[in-house]
Amino acid sequence: MSSLAAQLITNGIIAGAIYALVASGFSLIYNVTKFMNFAHGATLALGAYFMFAFVSGHVPFWAAIILTLIATVIAGEVVNRVVYKPLRKRKASTAVLLIGSLSAMIFVNAIILAIWGADIKTIQLPWQNPVLNIGGVLITGVQVTIIMVAAVLLLGLWLLMKRSRLGIAMRAVMNNKEVAQTVGIDPERMYSITFALSSALAAVAGILIGIEQNLHPTMGTALVIKGFTGAVVGGMVSVPGAIMGSLILGLAENIGIWWLPSGYKDAIAFALLFIFLLVRPQGLFGKKTREA
Amino acid sequence: MALINYFIHLAVLIGIYAIFTVGLNIAVGFTGLLNLGHVGFFGIGAYTSALLALAGVPLWIAIPAAAIVAGISGLVLALPTARLKGDYLALAALGFTFIVGSVARNWTDLTRGPLGLPGIPRVVASTPLFLVIVVVLTVIIALAVHYLMKTRFGRTLQAIRDDELAAATLGYNTFLHKVIAMGISACIAGIAGALFAHYISFIDPSVFGIGDLILVLSMLIVGGLASIPGSIAGATIILLIPEPLRFIGFPSSLIGPMREILFALILLIIIIYRPKGILGKVDLQ
Numbered sequence: 002m003s004s005l006a007a008q009l010i011t012n013g014i015i016a017g018a019i020y021a022l023v024a025s026g027f028s029l030i031y032n033v034t035k036f037m038n039f040a041h042g043a044t045l046a047l048g049a050y051f052m053f054a055f056v057s058g059h060v061p062f063w064a065a066i067i068l069t070l071i072a073t074v075i076a077g078e079v080v081n082r083v084v085y086k087p088l089r090k091r092k093a094s095t096a097v098l099l100i101g102s103l104s105a106m107i108f109v110n111a112i113i114l115a116i117w118g119a120d121i122k123t124i125q126l127p128w129q130n131p132v133l134n135i136g137g138v139l140i141t142g143v144q145v146t147i148i149m150v151a152a153v154l155l156l157g158l159w160l161l162m163k164r165s166r167l168g169i170a171m172r173a174v175m176n177n178k179e180v181a182q183t184v185g186i187d188p189e190r191m192y193s194i195t196f197a198l199s200s201a202l203a204a205v206a207g208i209l210i211g212i213e214q215n216l217h218p219t220m221g222t223a224l225v226i227k228g229f230t231g232a233v234v235g236g237m238v239s240v241p242g243a244i245m246g247s248l249i250l251g252l253a254e255n256i257g258i259w260w261l262p263s264g265y266k267d268a269i270a271f272a273l274l275f276i277f278l279l280v281r282p283q284g285l286f287g288k289k290t291r292e293a
Numbered sequence: 294m295a296l297i298n299y300f301i302h303l304a305v306l307i308g309i310y311a312i313f314t315v316g317l318n319i320a321v322g323f324t325g326l327l328n329l330g331h332v333g334f335f336g337i338g339a340y341t342s343a344l345l346a347l348a349g350v351p352l353w354i355a356i357p358a359a360a361i362v363a364g365i366s367g368l369v370l371a372l373p374t375a376r377l378k379g380d381y382l383a384l385a386a387l388g389f390t391f392i393v394g395s396v397a398r399n400w401t402d403l404t405r406g407p408l409g410l411p412g413i414p415r416v417v418a419s420t421p422l423f424l425v426i427v428v429v430l431t432v433i434i435a436l437a438v439h440y441l442m443k444t445r446f447g448r449t450l451q452a453i454r455d456d457e458l459a460a461a462t463l464g465y466n467t468f469l470h471k472v473i474a475m476g477i478s479a480c481i482a483g484i485a486g487a488l489f490a491h492y493i494s495f496i497d498p499s500v501f502g503i504g505d506l507i508l509v510l511s512m513l514i515v516g517g518l519a520s521i522p523g524s525i526a527g528a529t530i531i532l533l534i535p536e537p538l539r540f541i542g543f544p545s546s547l548i549g550p551m552r553e554i555l556f557a558l559i560l561l562i563i564i565i566y567r568p569k570g571i572l573g574k575v576d577l578q
Contacts, residue, residue, distance in 0.1 A: 039384075091565070093564070096383060100510065100560070101561060101565075103507065107553050108558065108561075115554070222503055229388070264395070270392075278385055279373040282377070
């Protein structure tokens, strides 16, 4: 294997891990509340900008990460309370919730634009980002971290959803809200926990992606589309599936530029999305359901 | 005099966006397809007509060609997606917009990428005359859609929206109806896009922006689903609401984000408290 091919595959894994960071939180919400939370991208961008604000305010790096997590979780919970709770109360369909999340996303994006402006921002690392050369393949320390975090998330979320009491309660709410209620699970509490968890995942993704790439107010929009595509490829009804699907998406995009100009990465993602929606809407790891 | 010109300019934009919203209403309001790809068709219409006109094609060919290209894109998008459940369709269509935008940014040989296309010929030089043309077109399209929705075809679309299974049981080819509805909807968006390009004389890939999506969605939902007068009222209200910001000395760099914040808030308030909108016939499903 030539070193160019190895580099493309490595880039694919890095991109896939980035999409997996996005897809994990997105698919978690989908799996518990059954709607596609578009605003997840905006939550992620907000996390990145919080981190930027703390770091440029000379807060120590690790403290900045913790503060960003807290601030993003609060913001996510506010959106849940103000936007989604009233919609759930009037039994709005998932399509209406989607429009609500789109509005929330535009709202948050515009707030970011108003506060921080349209110019590109970068988060300063307190140390040099090392570049590793593994047999001719270049990879940075941040990229290694992204891959490792994505792998931990894959395992952690799988354990959470399949093995823990909390995960079982979440899946109970997803399967049948009324029955879950009769056995003493409070759906609204589950929704709050889900949003908190998903916002924390968005914050982690925002911090890592913010360090790896640059910050701009609408950065979340492109990412949430990729996260959605990864989730569709892997299977929307399974969080680990969504993460695997994201990896496949990242690989497909980066291996695809062997043949196509790199500006067409998005087009490759879109083609993949369409093929899956058309041929296998339940995704690679999902079971066939009547809805998908 | 300047004030008069400003109001005529606003009226032209209201007309163009009214056409745009009426088109979206066919898919979302009458057929129940949450088509978030509408901005993509607007952009396709704008780029097709602008590129043809810049290549020397007369406008009376360029604008209908834009409508046809946008309509065909609508059919093409609908073929794989029309069978999908509401929110899958919505996101797939949004992904479509996103990709068309990325092609417009990257295919620099054709579109000049982010530099945009300047010097697009106007339909007429005089803005008041342009207003007359836009008003006439708005009325024609609004009436055409109004009567189309009273035909057998239009009533079938509404039956699909209300109960697709029942419509299918009665022997209607619901898939075909949905695909055609998307095609017509996209075609009208293409006309609006072409008019926009030939009015402003400049377009760039930002015509595919998500900000415009929230704009037209607000117009549709505030006006009310399945109501043609509602779409026109919605376009008027939504375009007029942020205008006072210009006059109260708001810093110009904040007007853009403030407009989007306003639209997002209005949309949220409507879907939470009055999902029928102002003149809507059906609840947002």
